Amino acid sequence: MTKELWKGNEAIAEAAVRGGVEAFFGYPITPQTELLEYMSERMPDLGRVFLQAESEVAAINMVYGAACGGSRAMSSSSSPGISLMQEGLSYIAGSEVPAVLVDIMRGGPGLGNIQPSQSDYFQMTRSAGHGDYHPLVLAPSTVQEAVDLMYQAFPLAEKYRTIVIIAADGSLGQMMEPAEMPPMRPPLTEDGRAPWAVRGAAGRPKNIITSLFLKEEELEALNHKLQAKLRVITEHEQRWEELQTADAEYLLVAYGTVGRTCKTVVREARSQGIPIGLFRPISLWPFPSPRLAELAQRVRAMLVVEMSAGQMLEDVKLAVQGRCPVEFYGRMGGVMVLPDEVLEALHHVVSTHR
Numbered sequence: 001m002t003k004e005l006w007k008g009n010e011a012i013a014e015a016a017v018r019g020g021v022e023a024f025f026g027y028p029i030t031p032q033t034e035l036l037e038y039m040s041e042r043m044p045d046l047g048r049v050f051l052q053a054e055s056e057v058a059a060i061n062m063v064y065g066a067a068c069g070g071s072r073a074m075s076s077s078s079s080p081g082i083s084l085m086q087e088g089l090s091y092i093a094g095s096e097v098p099a100v101l102v103d104i105m106r107g108g109p110g111l112g113n114i115q116p117s118q119s120d121y122f123q124m125t126r127s128a129g130h131g132d133y134h135p136l137v138l139a140p141s142t143v144q145e146a147v148d149l150m151y152q153a154f155p156l157a158e159k160y161r162t163i164v165i166i167a168a169d170g171s172l173g174q175m176m177e178p179a180e181m182p183p184m185r186p187p188l189t190e191d192g193r194a195p196w197a198v199r200g201a202a203g204r205p206k207n208i209i210t211s212l213f214l215k216e217e218e219l220e221a222l223n224h225k226l227q228a229k230l231r232v233i234t235e236h237e238q239r240w241e242e243l244q245t246a247d248a249e250y251l252l253v254a255y256g257t258v259g260r261t262c263k264t265v266v267r268e269a270r271s272q273g274i275p276i277g278l279f280r281p282i283s284l285w286p287f288p289s290p291r292l293a294e295l296a297q298r299v300r301a302m303l304v305v306e307m308s309a310g311q312m313l314e315d316v317k318l319a320v321q322g323r324c325p326v327e328f329y330g331r332m333g334g335v336m337v338l339p340d341e342v343l344e345a346l347h348h349v350v351s352t353h354r
Contacts, residue, residue, distance in 0.1 A: 002180065003180045004181070006177065008146060008175050009031075009174070010034055010035070010038045012102055013076075014042070015150035017184075019154050022048050023048065023049035023072070024049065024050050024051075025051050025063050025073070025074075025075050026059050027077065031106055032077055035104070055084065056081040057084050060084075060088030061091075067092065068209045069198055070193035070198075071188075072154050072188065074099065075102075076101065078103065079119070079120050080111060080112070086129040087130070090129030090131050091129075093135070095210060095211045096162070097161060098161050098162060100157055103120055104168055105117050105118055105169040106169075113334045115333070115335070116173075118255070119309070124167055124284065124285070128163065128165065136162055136286075138152075138167065138283055138284070139256045139282060140256070141255070142172075143179045144177065144178075146166065146168055151182045160232070167284060169307065171257050172256065233286060237286055238287070239288065240281050241278075242277065244266060244278070247277075248276055248298075250346070251296075251299045252302070252305060253292070253304045254305040255284065255312060262278050265346065276346065289319035292319040292320065296323035297323050299324055300324065301352070302316065303329060303349050304316050306330045307337055309332055310330055325352075327345070327348075
């Protein structure tokens with residue numbers, strides 16, 4: 001396999017195709033639209049389903065229907081579009097069907113702009129819809145990592161019968177980088193469909209998929225089942241990357257494209273004699289709290305960096321539990337975080353917490 005130059009949105013789409021997606025439903029919204037456009041050509045060429053829905057609300061409910069039939073179904077959108085999908089996502093979670101969603105985040109709140117942002121963190125990790133549940137949320141920092149995580153998304157969704165969200169921002173969706181594509185996953189056979197799927201009643205007992213439980217005891221039983229599943233996901237699916245943490249006295253915490261920006265900061269700060277490391281969460285939910293708590297016992301202070309007002313900051317503080325000071329630097333409204341800004345903020349942290 002050789003690397004080719006890919007645009008982020010198109011690379012994610014091709015990785016989904018190779019990962020076995022059978023049905024894509026979406027609606028155009030910048031900075032995600034190239035993903036949908038790529039699918040509009042690629043999926044029909046392979047004899048698979050592509051449909052541009054009349055809205056994001058329709059798109060996610062089409063994903064719900066296809067997933068109930070046992071098909072590998074997905075959608076993609078950007079921040080305001082993800083907001084419109086919230087009810088459908090909750091129905092999918094309550095029905096325990098696997099589905100995949102890509103969120104290419106943009107500036108907000110409101111209609112906002114088309115610039116990159118990370119202000120969907122709460123929307124994705126605090127359940128992505130009403131009710132007591134969480135989707136599994138994975139945040140790449142490079143085009144190659146976006147490809148790799150997208151390729152893993154359907155197996156994860158099917159393993160846990162849950163929603164998997166690939167969370168990236170507009171800069172990753174629009175940038176071009178070399179990436180190596182994985183092999184084409186074999187298509188599902190009819191015999192390989194999940195036994196719970198709704199595929200007609202010929203020769204077997206009927207299946208009923210629903211999230212409607214009018215008796216409160218039945219709904220509570222479903223919730224206990226979901227919580228047990230979430231505990232298993234939390235135990236097995238925490239993911240992160242560390243950079244030069246072995247001797248670090250200070251720690252940067254950042255995810256996605258801000259995480260890659262902070263790698264530059266680590267190199268520059270180290271050249272200036274600052275013993276700094278980087279902790280980059282890859283799974284935003286489940287958040288890798290135990291490992292971050294361990295690091296908090298060894299460092300003088302942490303600096304959390306985000307393209308938001310500090311949404312991941314809350315999870316960092318919950319993990320750290322006061323073991324060390326936690327400072328914050330962020331930009332909002334689609335303004336990119338630059339290495340020089342972070343380095344200046346880091347110098348302030350070092351001078352404050354020597």
